[in-house]
Amino acid sequence: MIDTPVPASFLLLVILVLPFLGALIASGLPRHARTAAAVLSWVVALISVGCLAVLWPRFQDGEVLKLTLAWLPSLGVNLTIRLDGLSWVFSALILGIGALVVLYARYYMSPKDPVPRFFSFLLAFMGAMQGVVLSGNLIQLVVFWELTSLFSFLLIGYWHQNASAREGARMALTITATGGVALLVGMILIGRIVGSYELDAVIAARDVILASPMYPVALGLILIGALTKSAQFPFHIWLPRAMAAPTPVSAYLHSATMVKAGVFLLMRFWPVFGETEMWYFVVGGLGLTTLLVGAWCAIFQHDLKGLLAYSTISHLGLICLLLGLGSDLGAIAAIFHTINHATFKASLFMAAGIIDHEAGSRDMRKLSGLIRFMPITATLAMVAAAAMAGVPLLNGFLSKEMFLAEALASTQTSALNQALPVLATLASAFSVLYSLRFIHTTFFGPPPTELDRVPHEPPGWMRRPVEVLVALCLLVGIFPAVTVGPFLRSAAVTMLGFDLPYYSLALWHGFNLPLLLSVIAMAGGIGLYVVFGKALNANPRGGPWGMKRLNGGYLFERSQVMLMDLAQWIIHRLGAHRLQPQLRLIVLTALLSGVVAAAGGFVLTWPEFRVPQAHNLAFAALWLAGGACALAAAWQAKYHRLAAVILMGGAGLASCLTFVWLSAPDLALTQLVVEVVTTVLLLLGLRWLPKRLAEIHVPESEKRRARWRRRLDRGIAIFAGAGVALISWAVMVRPPVEGVSRFFIEKAYEEAGGRNVVNVILVDFRAFDTFGEITVLGVVGLTVLALLRRFRPASDSLSQPMQKRVQDASDRAREGRSEGDTLSDTMLIPGVVMRWLFPFIILLAVHLFLRGHDLPGGGFAAGVALSIAFILQYMASGARWVEERLEIRPIIWIGVGLLIAAISGAVGWVFDQPFLTSYFQYADLPLLGRVPLASAVLFDLGVVVLVVGATVLILVALAHQSLRRARIEEAEAEADAEQKGGAQ
């Protein structure tokens, strides 16, 4: 082992974090800083490659480097950076090809585009991809996985002014992110089965996983994630559309790296799932299908990038097929082909980009004879295409040879395996065919006539990355054992362990069956091109023959439209367009769930029958009245609102008395005062409601429907009432269950210094809930104020009420009386009484508040009582009279109340206790006697102040609306007077 000058863990951190850091810096560069951004990215990529290279010597022996940082230790989720032979190879591809793509993109991107943003996304993608391959933790892997989808989305949509870029980005994100969600669920399942999310633990737990009944589900979900990302049939449709991205992106993400993430995942889990039946059929079967479908579609493309995209799909299918076979040699061939494909396909994409850039088109029908104009590029492209076709002396040949050997060597007897040699040869022939077509139509033939410019060679530095990659194709193709051998071995050791099967990385294996198949494929491909070449090039639609109905993009769009339609339908059916059906639905759902729950076992026990006692009869009489009030309110609420308010108050009083009866004095008190303010509130609102319409015109048919609706509603109401009555009765006759109440009762005095347990619960044990509640109350107050500020009364409510008009008219008609006298006469005695009640109600409120900790009372009751004192003044003397004498600032009260409550709670922090921990001490005060001085009382004071503020705010804001008309009239009178003054 060679000692590195810096610790390996630091280097690990660098290769993961540096790209993100670079992305952050690049995003801050000015829009036109193309070269600066490129240099930055280039430096980032080179440093990372350097760090990775320094780490290499460790992996020759199959070592695993790990750096664990605690992330969410409570959930067993750590940030584990883990580098082994396999991830080293992938990391090298990501960083190495990344460096080349950055160089290429510098020349490819137009200065008119916001290039720093492009490089920022590209670097961030590089970091995310590094994150995927370096993850030693499953959850972490999924997070980075989704990041790659996200940055792929941003990069495909980089030219967002193009509709096709937007569509392509959307489709890619929809498919890959959906796969990501499936992957997350799959990973969580695996984590549950194994009991750890650490990759090492999972890989070591093969037997546990395979024995679990959840294993097929977990595997299925993980495969959905991997196969969507690697564009396997039928999820492949996003990849061709992603070609709307700038070409460097296609070269980098959509051929060399991101689409290999799925393959990487398959390799990662190969030691766990490989050689299982489901794996074989799903991965192998879909891989084979993708291999053929992709190759078939590639043949018919007219767009250079489209051809390369489908070819990429096909090659990814090949890699999946190799992995699916489940043999060790297949796995090695898969790694090898991943490396080879990345090199030749990235260089081909770059070449296609150069052609597009320098000839102005990538339509193969317009391109022709370019070898005259760009001989070097043409040569490079030809070599790369030959590698893609699997021509000897190039790297593609070697891995294809391994693939054919595997296809022949299959030992299983399934139909898939029997047909494999034939299908593999066919796919190879297709690959030869489209490679040939790519080269022939683009570079040979007569000079192009349909181009808008004269093509020429690109700048030297733009071609350099292609040259490097093509040189690699050749080097690996000729000297495989020296160049790629050690890396391949180290990656294979990761997957298979040290017990590697024999494989030979040599150019020449002698005359054997795979070679024969290769020759057949080569000859077949050339033959097919000779026969069908013309027809293919003229094929008007540019789509494959025989697959018109299986247009994936169309199906995808259809599915999206169907989803939208479904959503529309649901909104139409269940949406809140109209309130009544909506509420009916809610009530019915509640009833239905009640019935379902009851059907599961609803036991009614009859209590022993007791002779009605006198006070029971009184209770029954009370509710006879209360129930009658409720029914009458329901009956009268439509046309007799005042009556309904009074009747509702009757029902409220009945429940208030019930609380007294059944040992809940606190509730009775609060209910009583709240009843008062609610009634005042409703009375204030009545003024703005419309008069009874003389006639609502309803057609006869509608009347019948309305009758039915009413019948239905009556049925629902009776059913609901009966159900609730039944449930409450069933509970009430059961012996009580001991809940938390024992704790509250036992500790109320001991720990909180209060004897009124209900109040102690509110201000001490559950003070945080109360804190939330008073906040809600304050918010409601402010909302009411905000809504009323913009309140515009309906025009028919603007005039003075009838009663007032009659009174005013009679005042005017009689001698010696002025307008409003009748009103003030009527209110004279009540007014005096109410005015004098003011101090007494305040005293009552203070009393309720102070005794609340021990006896019935408390903050809520005191606060509402205090607000009644204020509102009575308004009722007695009118808003103007009160506001000339009293300055009430309810909003400030709300704020102060909240502050007091919060501060009294925060005091706990000072003593290193949790929020709202209370402290208490009894003190003897002059006049008042022994008073509990708990900090909870301070909290209760906050409650009082806030309740007063909110209640007064609501009521006064509503009362002020009546002044609106008066104000408008005054303003008009003033304007009139001014006009008159001006006229004189």
Next chain:
Amino acid sequence: MTQIVLALAIGVLTASGVWLMLRPRTFQVIIGLSLVSYAVNLFIFSMGRLRSGAAAFTSKGAEDPALYADPTPQALVLTAIVISFALTALFLVVLLASRGETGSDHVDGQETPE
């Protein structure tokens, strides 16, 4: 007996309230909501079982919980009473705003929309 009366009372309150909630006039819905909240308050309260004449306050020292009315539902209901006031207030103002805006007191802001 008390249980039956209270259960029936809760049922009647619920039925009246639900019926009103399903009506087309906003004022009816407000009254309906208030009635339903009475019913719900009594329902929650009754979950602590009914006790007449039980002490509501502890004296000092160790206590036998069986002697007291269950305080937990009471605390819940106490906050519910206050919140239902806030709800009524908010709904009333929304009602008024809707009435001012549309000129109608129908819950959908217009007569028989179909």
